[in-house]
Amino acid sequence: xxxxxxxxxxxxxxxxxxxxxxxxxxxxxxxxxxxxxxxxxxxxxxxxxxxxxxxxxxxxxxxxxxxxxxxxxxxxxxxxxxxxxxxxxxxxxxxxxxxxxxxxxxxxxxxxxxxxxxxxxxxxxxxxxxxxxxxxxxxxxxxxxxxxxxxxxxxxxxxxxxxxxxxxxxxxxxxxxxxxxxxxxxxxxxxxxxxxxxxxxxxxxxxxxxxxxxxxxxxxxxxxxxxxxxxxxxxxxxxxxxxxxxxxxxxxxxxxxxx
Numbered sequence: 430x431x432x433x434x435x436x437x438x439x440x441x442x443x444x445x446x447x448x449x450x451x452x453x454x455x456x457x458x459x460x461x462x463x464x465x466x467x468x469x470x471x472x473x474x475x476x477x478x479x480x481x482x483x484x485x486x487x488x489x490x491x492x493x494x495x496x497x498x499x500x501x502x503x504x505x506x507x508x509x510x511x512x513x514x515x516x517x518x519x520x521x522x523x524x525x526x527x528x529x530x531x532x533x534x535x536x537x538x539x540x541x542x543x544x545x546x547x548x549x550x551x552x553x554x555x556x557x558x559x560x561x562x563x564x565x566x567x568x569x570x571x572x573x574x575x576x577x578x579x580x581x582x583x584x585x586x587x588x589x590x591x592x593x594x595x596x597x598x599x600x601x602x603x604x605x606x607x608x609x610x611x612x613x614x615x616x617x618x619x620x621x622x623x624x625x626x627x628x629x630x631x632x633x634x635x636x637x638x639x640x641x642x643x644x645x646x647x648x649x650x651x652x653x654x655x656x657x658x659x660x661x662x663x664x665x666x667x668x669x670x671x672x673x674x675x676x677x678x679x680x681x682x683x684x685x686x687x688x
Contacts, residue, residue, distance in 0.1 A: 440511070440514065443507050443510060443511055444511065444648045445648060445649070446503060446504075446507055447504060447507050447508060447511070447645075447648070448644070448645035448646075448648040448649050449645075449649075450500040450501075450503050450504040450507075451504060451641050451642075451645045452642075452645050453496075453497070453500050454497070454500055454501065454504065455638070455642060455668060457497050458668075458672055459672070462672055462675050462676060464477075464480045464481075464484070465477075465675075465676070465679060466675070467480055468611070468614060468679055468683070469679075469682070472580065473569075473571075473582045473611070474569065474582075474609065474610075474611025474612070474614075475569075475571050475580055475582065475605075477610065477611050477614070478569060478571075478607045478608065478609060478610055478611050479605065479607060481560065481607075481608070481610040482594050482607045482608065485560065485561060486593065486594065501549065505542065505546055508538070508539070508542050509539075509542075512538075512539045532639070532640060538637065538640060538641070541633045541636050541637040542637065544629070544630060544633040545630060545633050545634060545637060548626070548627075548630035548633070551626070555613070555617055556610065556613060556614075556617075559613065560608060560610055560613070564590075566608040566609065566610070566613070567584065567608070567609045567612055568584070568585040568586065568587060568592075568606060568607065568608055568609055569582050569583075569584065569585060569606070569607060569608075569609040569611075569612075570582065570583050570584070570585035570604065570605070570606045571604070571605045571606075571607075572602050572603070572604055573602065573603040573604075573605070574601065574602060575598075575601050575602065575603055576601055585606050587606070592606075593608075594606060594607045594608070614679075614683065615683060615687050617680075618679070618680040618683035618684055618687065619683070619684065619687065621684065623680065624680040624681060624683075624684045627676075627677065627680045628677045628680065628681065631673040631674075631676050631677040632673065632677075634672075634673045634676070635669045635670065635673040636669070638664065638668040638669045638672070638673075639664065639665060639668075639669035642660075642663070642664035642668050642669070643660060643661055643664045646660050
């Protein structure tokens with residue numbers, strides 16, 4: 430047990446935890462972007478609101494969500510610890526700086542991580558905390574004609590303060606009543622400062638993943654001349670380009686089309 434503890438208290442152990450939590454967060458980003466793309470459906474938020482309701486009321490997903498929050502916290506704390514340790518190991522800079530092959534993103538992971546941590550605090554307080562605990566959310570009722578598949582929506586005011594959601598069928602209509610997170614998204618993305626900050630944060634995500642995804646595989650020892658180029662390609666084009674652009678497109682599109 431002492432050897433296990435010693436391993437994970439070492440610099441290599443901390444990097445291993447960073448790699449594992451980082452890759453877990455990468456899988457979350459894929460799922461999160463897929464769900465958020467529902468915002469582009471012209472259905473008055475039906476798909477997105479049902480998706481948000483499922484994430485917050487399906488027990489297995491809630492367990493994964495809290496593992497995610499723990500991973501974010503651990504990843505952030507260990508990143509801070511490693512940064513402090515590296516600076517203590519070399520408190521005085523070299524008089525002559527040799528040229529380094531390290532990328533800008535690898536040399537500024539601390540700055541990028543700080544921007545992302547600030548973004549997460551603001552983002553989760555604006556959406557996750559408000560959705561689950563604020564008691565200020567509005568509700569939507571969606572009525573779907575089961576014969577035609579056409580869905581109409583109206584505002585819904587629950588009579589009980591404990592109401593969360595409901596699904597019922599009446600006269601060949603499926604009636605879904607859920608919290609209207611879509612309205613919160615429209616409100617947040619109508620603010621120019623929020624849109625600008627969101628896009629900047631997605632730029633930080635891009636540079637962070639550009640180095641972090643590939644670095645995680647090297648830390649785990651998964652390096653092979655045949656597969657490393659594939660990892661680098663996925664890390665660069667999928668995680669550092671496509672995914673940040675997908676996330677950044679949402680506030681930009683909403684600001685210019687919904688305002």
